[in-house]
Amino acid sequence: MSLSAPVRPPTAAPAADDRPGEERPAWARPALVALLLGTAALYLWGLSANGYANEFYAAAAQAGSQSWKAWFFGSLDAGNAITVDKTPASLWVMGLSIRLFGLSSWALLVPQALMGVGTVALVVAAVRRTVRRPGPALLAGLVMALTPVAVVMFRFDNPDALLTLLLTAAAYAVVRALEGRRALRWLVLAGALVGFAFLAKMLQAFLVLPGFAVAYLLVAHGRIGRRLLHLLAAGAAMVVAGGWWVAIVQLWPASSRPYIGGSTNNSVLELALGYNGLSRLTGSENGPQSGTPGLWRLFGSELGGQIAWLLPAALIALVAGLVLTARAPRTDPVRAGLAVWGGWLVVTALTFSLMAGIFHAYYTVALAPAVAALVGIGVGLVWPRRDTLSGSVLLASATLLTTAVSFALLSSTPAFLPALRWVVVVGGLVATVGLTVAGAAGPAVQRATAALAIVVALAGPAAYSVESVTTAQNGSMPTAGPAVAGFGARGGGFAGGAPSAAGTTSTGDLEALLEENAADYTWVAATTGSQSAAGYQLATGDPVMAIGGFNGGDDSPTLAQFQRYVAEGRIHYYLAGGGMGGGGRDGGQGSAAQIAEWVAAHYTASTVGGVTVYDLTS
Known part of the structure; x- marks a missing residue:
């Protein structure tokens, strides 16, 4: 057989699933079922970890x-x-x-x-x-x-x-x-x-x-x-x-x-x-x-x-x-x-x-x-x-x-x-x-x-x-296999970000504070950065506003919009210390920084569960 020999004799377009020359051995279907079941077992094994x-x-x-x-x-x-x-x-x-x-x-x-x-x-x-x-x-x-x-x-x-x-x-x-x-x-x-x-x-x-x-x-x-x-x-x-x-x-x-x-x-x-x-x-x-x-x-x-x-x-x-x-x-x-x-x-x-x-x-x-x-x-x-x-x-x-x-x-x-x-x-x-x-x-x-x-x-x-x-995978940047020297822990998030609320406050006082009268508010809290807001939200089950989006840099909401939400009684608390990837500042960037400054100037801070909290309704 020459190097350039065709794979098989040319055939016309097959009809439906009847493809001439296809092998259909008895073991093929059981092998496919075994492959798919094995894949399911591998992908589902210990998933809750x-x-x-x-x-x-x-x-x-x-x-x-x-x-x-x-x-x-x-x-x-x-x-x-x-x-x-x-x-x-x-x-x-x-x-x-x-x-x-x-x-x-x-x-x-x-x-x-x-x-x-x-x-x-x-x-x-x-x-x-x-x-x-x-x-x-x-x-x-x-x-x-x-x-x-x-x-x-x-x-x-x-x-x-x-x-x-x-x-x-x-x-x-x-x-x-x-x-x-x-x-x-x-x-x-x-x-x-x-x-x-x-x-x-x-x-x-x-x-x-x-x-x-x-x-x-x-x-x-x-x-x-x-x-x-x-x-x-x-x-x-x-x-x-x-x-x-x-x-x-x-x-x-x-x-x-x-x-x-x-x-x-x-x-x-x-x-x-x-x-x-x-x-x-x-x-x-x-x-x-x-x-x-x-x-x-x-x-x-x-x-x-x-x-x-x-x-x-x-x-x-x-x-x-x-x-x-x-x-x-x-x-x-x-x-x-x-x-x-x-x-x-x-x-x-x-x-x-x-x-x-x-x-x-x-x-x-x-x-x-x-x-x-x-x-x-x-x-x-x-x-x-x-x-x-x-x-x-x-x-x-x-x-x-x-x-x-x-x-x-x-x-x-x-x-x-x-x-x-x-x-x-x-x-x-x-x-x-x-x-x-x-x-x-x-x-x-x-x-x-x-x-x-x-x-x-x-x-x-x-x-x-x-x-x-067999190793838990979570965070913003999951990777497969063992950690490679010089490139940090596998599956971690961004350095310098706020701690996950689900991990640090899910059984503490802060979670109870946020859940108090939660139904009376559109957002039980607001904080800078989506990653921080997500942790608090998953811990409480109630909406938490992510000021500035993922890294605190989006102009949402503006200071004027945030002030309006507060005046309407739609946000209960402001949680400082957010700003995933925002350079370590509580207020992130842009409007998020303006909101952080405005809150700090007009409301009294308290510490609950290691987090600085401002009650926007007091």
């Missing part, structure tokens, strides 16, 4: 369970003072769960775990439709399930879980569209899913679009004009699915809705294009940043353990796959799958590597489905060629490079299972040699060598995943 995970989003989900208005807008509090700094789709899911089951760690986090199981199932389904064999598809699902950052984020309440699920579903829909039958319907569905993903995390959802569009334009069935019309229809579906909420918010009178947190002018469009858009690329907004921008950023100590384990193997699969399918028909399904997932991986990886603005390690979960799918497609494409020189060299090279990356990543945390990196090295070298001579070995030796290569490739990420599950 994470508590409310990120209290910022937990408080907003709680608010949505108390007020439909807060649910729709994504308000941080049921009094609808200010929204979170993201679109609210993920909060809609958690808010409904809390309405049904009450506020608890499980009600908050189980939806994300189920999203993880769904993502694994979609990766398996998409890869199987591409390679038409269950083995590589199940391997792709296993890689997805054991990617460390995925294990963390599918047990967390950030919007990344829903974003990843929706984008994976969109990729599956594109794969179905590329098969030719009911192409327009599937492509429109893909556009709608990406549009709804925008409502989960704004412009990050659009990083998959170049890969999807190029794949459909180049390898879809039909004439070029038809393909262009289909893409336009999908684009329209995306705009409608993501734009209806934006249009409602923009047209809603600002005086009767919450302030759009994170924006400079109370505009969701400015939030999408500014704070959550171009500023993330240019670095015009100050904020935490994981890793140093550059082509090797994803392999550095901060990010490598999250996602990089099989990233080289995925890139090898992409390049090798494009070469091996070079002479295949234009609509070859394997090339189509490579285009879909490869475009996703390359565009997203380059963006994450080079962006100069706010960037957290957990963002890399958006790469996990593409890495997993490409690994599965690569194995499905190369393993049948294991008896050829090209196939054995590709398999051995991918195994050797994966072994080297795993050794380097495990060496960055030398105190964590110190023997594992040496086991990986020895096993990887044995597997590399075995795959190099696979053509001369019998079937039993080939299967044993392949199994060893899989174990070696997944040993590191599996160990990091188990470590992530």
Whole structure:
């Protein structure tokens, strides 16, 4: 078999689910069920140890369970003072769960775990439709399930879980569209899913679009004009699915809705294009940043353990796959799958590597489905060629490079299972040699060598995943695996922030004070910064106004608005000491600082539970 031989004889667009040449062994379905049940067990195990995970989003989900208005807008509090700094789709899911089951760690986090199981199932389904064999598809699902950052984020309440699920579903829909039958319907569905993903995390959802569009334009069935019309229809579906909420918010009178947190002018469009858009690329907004921008950023100590384990193997699969399918028909399904997932991986990886603005390690979960799918497609494409020189060299090279990356990543945390990196090295070298001579070995030796290569490739990420599950994850910046020397504690929040009210006052006098006559006020208290307000709100179950939004820098409310609320008797207490990330000042920045000064000048301070409290009704 030559290097450029097609993956299989060209076939016409299949009818419905009847795909010629697909293997349907008896073990495939039980293996899929076992994979999904195992994923569910991993993602649900000890879930309550994470508590409310990120209290910022937990408080907003709680608010949505108390007020439909807060649910729709994504308000941080049921009094609808200010929204979170993201679109609210993920909060809609958690808010409904809390309405049904009450506020608890499980009600908050189980939806994300189920999203993880769904993502694994979609990766398996998409890869199987591409390679038409269950083995590589199940391997792709296993890689997805054991990617460390995925294990963390599918047990967390950030919007990344829903974003990843929706984008994976969109990729599956594109794969179905590329098969030719009911192409327009599937492509429109893909556009709608990406549009709804925008409502989960704004412009990050659009990083998959170049890969999807190029794949459909180049390898879809039909004439070029038809393909262009289909893409336009999908684009329209995306705009409608993501734009209806934006249009409602923009047209809603600002005086009767919450302030759009994170924006400079109370505009969701400015939030999408500014704070959550171009500023993330240019670095015009100050904020935490994981890793140093550059082509090797994803392999550095901060990010490598999250996602990089099989990233080289995925890139090898992409390049090798494009070469091996070079002479295949234009609509070859394997090339189509490579285009879909490869475009996703390359565009997203380059963006994450080079962006100069706010960037957290957990963002890399958006790469996990593409890495997993490409690994599965690569194995499905190369393993049948294991008896050829090209196939054995590709398999051995991918195994050797994966072994080297795993050794380097495990060496960055030398105190964590110190023997594992040496086991990986020895096993990887044995597997590399075995795959190099696979053509001369019998079937039993080939299967044993392949199994060893899989174990070696997944040993590191599996160990990091188990470590992530057995250790509580909470705070603003969750990360997978053991802490890396020099980069602080895993899962922590911003340095210098106010202590969590849930942790320090939930059983103390301050909680009782805030709950006293709580029903008589729109907000039982106000404090600077959303993170501080969220802790107090979760502790009491009552709305707490976050002055200045997430870091105390938003001009919401203004001093005049705050004075009006106080005059109307809508705020009971002012709690000093907030200002997450606000430089240690009680009043944060802008109007938050003005409010802090005005309160201190006109009201008497007292100390309750270690917190400075001003009674605004006295």
